[in-house]
Amino acid sequence: MASIKKIKRCIKWFIPYGIVIHREEKKDERLSRKQNEIRNYFLSLNTNDPEILEIIGYFKKYKFSVFPYEFSRKYHASDIDVFFDKTAKMKYVLHNMINTKKKNSV
Numbered sequence: 001m002a003s004i005k006k007i008k009r010c011i012k013w014f015i016p017y018g019i020v021i022h023r024e025e026k027k028d029e030r031l032s033r034k035q036n037e038i039r040n041y042f043l044s045l046n047t048n049d050p051e052i053l054e055i056i057g058y059f060k061k062y063k064f065s066v067f068p069y070e071f072s073r074k075y076h077a078s079d080i081d082v083f084f085d086k087t088a089k090m091k092y093v094l095h096n097m098i099n100t101k102k103k104n105s106v
Contacts, residue, residue, distance in 0.1 A: 035064035042068075 039059050045052060058068040065072065082091050 039064050 042052070042055050042059055045056065047053065054070075055068045058065070058070065062068075062073075080093055082093055084091050
């Protein structure tokens with residue numbers, strides 16, 4: 001098993017940088033194409049469904065999003081504190097926390 005890792009490391013040294021970059025560009029291009037297909041699909045729909053109309057309205061205003069709803073634009077991943085539970089060896093977030101600190105009444 002260790003020899004396989006050594007071989008992989010050696011191969012990485014010989015792969016030209018341009019090939020690696022080209023691979024990443026193609027991956028981004030495929031993703032972008034798929035996002036446009038999804039966006040165009042929704043924009044081409046003719047429906048009265050309020051949820052679909054909300055998605056269509058979002059796509060008319062903004063580019064592709066995994067969550068195509070206005071409420072999602074007010075949340076940013078960098079604002080979310082992620083914690084790690086050593087016992088369970090899993091990450092977690094605190095959801096709907098209410099400020100439980102009591103005010104001093106003097």
